[in-house]
Amino acid sequence: MGNYFKQLSxxxxxxxxxxxxxxxxxxxxxxxxxxxxxxxxxxVQSAVRxxxxxxxxxxxxLLRMHFHDCFVQGCDGSILIDGSNTEKTAGPNLLLxxxxxxxxxxxxxxxxxxxxxxxxxxxxLAARDAVVLAGGPGWAVPTGRRDGxxxxxxDTSNLPGxxxxxxxxxQKFADKGLNTQDLVTLVGGHTIGTxxxxxxxxxxxxxxxxxxxxxxxxxxxxxxxxxxxPANGDASRRVGLDNGSENRFDSSFFANLRDxxxxxxxxxxxxxxxxxxxxxQRFLGIRGLLGxxxxxxxxxxxxxxxxxxxKTGTNGEIRKVCSAIN
Ligand code: HEM
Numbered sequence: 001m002g003n004y005f006k007q008l009s010x011x012x013x014x015x016x017x018x019x020x021x022x023x024x025x026x027x028x029x030x031x032x033x034x035x036x037x038x039x040x041x042x043x044v045q046s047a048v049r050x051x052x053x054x055x056x057x058x059x060x061x062l063l064r065m066h067f068h069d070c071f072v073q074g075c076d077g078s079i080l081i082d083g084s085n086t087e088k089t090a091g092p093n094l095l096l097x098x099x100x101x102x103x104x105x106x107x108x109x110x111x112x113x114x115x116x117x118x119x120x121x122x123x124x125l126a127a128r129d130a131v132v133l134a135g136g137p138g139w140a141v142p143t144g145r146r147d148g149x150x151x152x153x154x155d156t157s158n159l160p161g162x163x164x165x166x167x168x169x170x171q172k173f174a175d176k177g178l179n180t181q182d183l184v185t186l187v188g189g190h191t192i193g194t195x196x197x198x199x200x201x202x203x204x205x206x207x208x209x210x211x212x213x214x215x216x217x218x219x220x221x222x223x224x225x226x227x228x229x230p231a232n233g234d235a236s237r238r239v240g241l242d243n244g245s246e247n248r249f250d251s252s253f254f255a256n257l258r259d260x261x262x263x264x265x266x267x268x269x270x271x272x273x274x275x276x277x278x279x280x281q282r283f284l285g286i287r288g289l290l291g292x293x294x295x296x297x298x299x300x301x302x303x304x305x306x307x308x309x310x311k312t313g314t315n316g317e318i319r320k321v322c323s324a325i326n
């Protein structure tokens with residue numbers, strides 16, 4: 001009898017070990033391509049670097065692309081698909097930039113190791129490389145994502161909007177497994193890049209019932225914003241999201257929120273709401289021992305974001321061309 005139980009428990013142990021490997025093996029991992037395409041990281045990095053050297057605004061473009069890819073159908077490259085009614089064609093994605101960088105990296109990768117590297121992984125690596133080039137932190141990017149076969153404009157309603165309340169922002173992040181700290185940290189990605197006047201001009205004129213501007217805007221900052229975005233001026237004119245430091249990945253974005261110098265209403269609200277303000281303060285070191293270091297937290301939250309609803313193993317496909325399903 002004792003022998004029987006011993007054998008049973010050994011069998012159970014192996015069964016659990018295999019089951020655990022199968023479950024864990026479903027995820028992404030750092031170095032996924034080490035034996036199949038060892039040059040993947042250097043190829044992506046050089047594609048990002050060469051485009052950044054001629055146009056540094058490609059860095060925020062690639063970071064935002066990764067976020068918009070991950071929140072819709074998971075991080076599966078669905079943002080890259082051309083065609084009518086694909087994600088690309090939806091309102092929130094119309095101003096995304098950097099598709100050519102992904103295509104360029106993919107072309108080189110197809111020469112080096114055909115059919116191996118997913119477009120979803122290229123975006124994840126390129127977003128990290130873009131942050132590093134803008135002076136931000138680096139982090140190890142787990143790979144092994146596969147490309148999705150669905151891309152629908154109608155799915156983009158998952159993306160947070162610039163007028164969303166903090167509760168709605170938190171809910172949209174929670175739906176993707178990201179907590180309030182991740183929200184504040186990842187929105188800190190607005191430390192680089194710009195916004196078109198069209199997304200915040202309504203805050204500058206006739207915002208209140210008495211015809212005033214959004215009272216959360218610092219009164220000495222308001223005239224600057226009004227001159228950059230006149231009431232009847234060019235709605236596509238671009239303004240730095242991190243006033244005074246739009247090309248540098250640093251923590252000054254949070255100081256701007258504290259000072260009423262946030263550009264998007266959704267960003268400024270992170271300072272108004274108590275649950276998010278705590279994290280902004282911790283990034284600013286106001287909370288003493290509870291201080292958080294933005295550069296370290298950003299990498300951690302990016303890894304979490306980059307694992308949203310990933311397709312691995314035999315799910316999805318490895319696209320031949322990033323803009324089309326095979
Ligand atoms: C509540 C969440 C968020 C909202 C409502 C939001 C909204 C926006 C809007 C309206 C713009 C301006 C787009 C344009 O005019 O081209 C923008 C730009 C940008 N967003 Fe966000 N965003 C959010 C979160 C994030 C996250 C999580 C990241 C990355 C981790 C991110 C990265 C960027 C970057 C880098 C830009 C600048 C793009 C450029 O210069 O082309 N955003 N965002």
